[in-house]
Amino acid sequence: MKFLREAYQSGHALEIIFSSLRWFFLVVSITVFILQYVEDPVQIKLTLFVPLVVFGLIYMGVSDYYLHRSPEGSRMYTFMAKCGPFFDFIAFSTLVPLTGGIESPLFPLAYLIILHIAVYWRFLGGIIAAILFISVYSIIFLKQVSDISSFDSIVNYLCQVLFLFLIGGLGGIIVSRERKHHSEKNMLVEVANRDYLTNLLNHRSFQECLREDIENGLEFHIALTDIDKFKCINDKYGHVMGDLVLRQIGAMITSIIPEKTGKVFRYGGEEFAIILYTKEQFEVNRILVQVKQAVANHCFSCEGEPFSVTMSFGCCKQNGETPNQLVKKADKLLYEAKDNGRNQIVCVNLGACHDLIFVKD
Incomplete structure (x- = not known):
């Protein structure tokens, strides 16, 4: 049937x-x-x-x-x-x-x-x-x-x-x-x-995907990431340029993460969500570092003036939580990265008594 x-x-x-x-x-x-x-x-x-x-x-x-x-x-x-x-x-x-x-x-x-x-x-x-x-x-x-x-x-x-x-x-x-x-x-x-601006899957899709993955018992990591000091970009270069930055970063993340490995979502504002279907922490770290470096190394330009942006990440592994609990945990790690100087990846290492890991270049 x-x-x-x-x-x-x-x-x-x-x-x-x-x-x-x-x-x-x-x-x-x-x-x-x-x-x-x-x-x-x-x-x-x-x-x-x-x-x-x-x-x-x-x-x-x-x-x-x-x-x-x-x-x-x-x-x-x-x-x-x-x-x-x-x-x-x-x-x-x-x-x-x-x-x-x-x-x-x-x-x-x-x-x-x-x-x-x-x-x-x-x-x-x-x-x-x-x-x-x-x-x-x-x-x-x-x-x-x-x-x-x-x-x-x-x-x-x-x-x-x-x-x-x-x-x-x-x-x-x-x-x-x-x-x-x-x-x-x-x-x-x-x-x-779909998010009309970036053409990424939107917040609604993220919540539905998260719920289905948990119900199906899949092993995965989620990462919440946002652009550091994005308000300054809008204030200095305008919202049109800010939209362009969001589109280009969305395209960069999508190009780095293979479709079979994970999914990319626009969570809201300047924030993105990533689901990675792997239980290996080192593989998650490798992918997120690659995304982080690609964004930091990319040169944007507004009326001939070059500028760059960085991103912070909070990442954790699904371990029996509800979707809301899992998002809350990843969001807390994201703010941990922000509070410790931005341009960082903070993960929960489930193999080491839930200690925080600061992944840097």
Whole structure:
């Protein structure tokens, strides 16, 4: 049930479902073909079916590899995902004639493939896919039905064409509507969770992330950091320059901390929050020192006048506290760094009786 909810929200989860269905229907197709071949062994059908299965196994294996190993949205991921419906259409066009033509038990796969195409190309894709499947069905119908002018033949043909067209049209409309709704919802969520100035995750995102990480039992450190004497920058160079400093520092911190290692948030004002997913204190110290040095070494400029800024840090490891307790502890360490001269990193060393460590260059 959880995975189905994810499929509604995630294109990746939906693609994994379609990929899994390919393997399922491959087994079904092989079973249907074998049962029919045993009853009516036609060598030409076997000659065509075997290479098709081999090609399908190779394609589906390669496709699954990139779907699971490549980053979502990468070139190969997108290529393999969008090639899937084309492979499905080719496989369908070959399998159906080999397993009974218009009476093939595999024919309903056409409806599923049309919907899959509509996921990527929406209404227009659904209509085009329906026309292609109608063409395939029409060719098979003309070759297989001896009396195409009979009433039963005409009714069967028109019903199948109508169903295919309706699935393409209505399926495309429904998918387009849902995709649009989902995109708008994601956009609103993104706006609600992002700081408009720095494009970092905002205070709300930080609190939610902190709560979820604690509930999931993750090991991590949090650091609160702010720009030393930031008010002086606004007073001397103006708030526009102050905004630029915030944006550039946010970009510097983000570039230093890999996405898999941690997350960066704008906590408020000139203050930032960092979550680092490691239990090693020396690794936390290394990353924070790198951030601290990068900021201190960066040269800002306002109307030709260069200036620099420094940052202070308070950092602690999650050790069973509530989110509020954890933030309060990190905030206390930050003020400890401020009180001891700024431009410092103060951490709690959990391995040494909670003594304070002043990490300096």
